[in-house]
Amino acid sequence: MPYETFWDDAHPDTIIIKATPPKDWESFHLACGEAIEMATAHGKPLGVIFDVTNAPEPAGKNTLLNLRTQAARLPTNIHAVVVVGYSTVGRTFLDIIGIVFGERYRAVDTLDEAYDIVAERVAAAR
Numbered sequence: 001m002p003y004e005t006f007w008d009d010a011h012p013d014t015i016i017i018k019a020t021p022p023k024d025w026e027s028f029h030l031a032c033g034e035a036i037e038m039a040t041a042h043g044k045p046l047g048v049i050f051d052v053t054n055a056p057e058p059a060g061k062n063t064l065l066n067l068r069t070q071a072a073r074l075p076t077n078i079h080a081v082v083v084v085g086y087s088t089v090g091r092t093f094l095d096i097i098g099i100v101f102g103e104r105y106r107a108v109d110t111l112d113e114a115y116d117i118v119a120e121r122v123a124a125a126r
Helices: 025-042 063-071 088-101 111-125
Strands: 003-008 011-019 046-051 078-084 105-108
Touching: 003 025, 011 025, 011 111, 025 046, 025 063, 046 111, 063 088, 078 088, 078 111, 088 105, 105 111
Parallel strands: 011 046, 046 078, 078 105
Antiparallel strands: 003 011
8 A cells, every 4th residue: 555554653642654656646545534533543632744755746636635635634633744755846735735724734854853843733732
């Protein structure tokens, strides 16, 4: 599967979604659904890190529509959604999602930056 969704053992308030080529939108939606179920069951403040480093954008359908669809489904206990390794175009789409759905969306270059943002947002939510 092009996406793997799992809890980060070293960071218990972080769900990781790791992408590997080839990605497609159907798998993206399945991975997001898994993360949403995990977050809902967790019930406490947490963050989600999408690691899309070296995994190009899925072909086909409208990127913004697919991102918006999942953003609308996120439970309120997800306080940060951080994408690592996103393209310039992807960052632009994520900025648009942030304008529509709030400040919990960020794009960064490294996993360390992503973990810092998640830790900051989760701590602020407690």
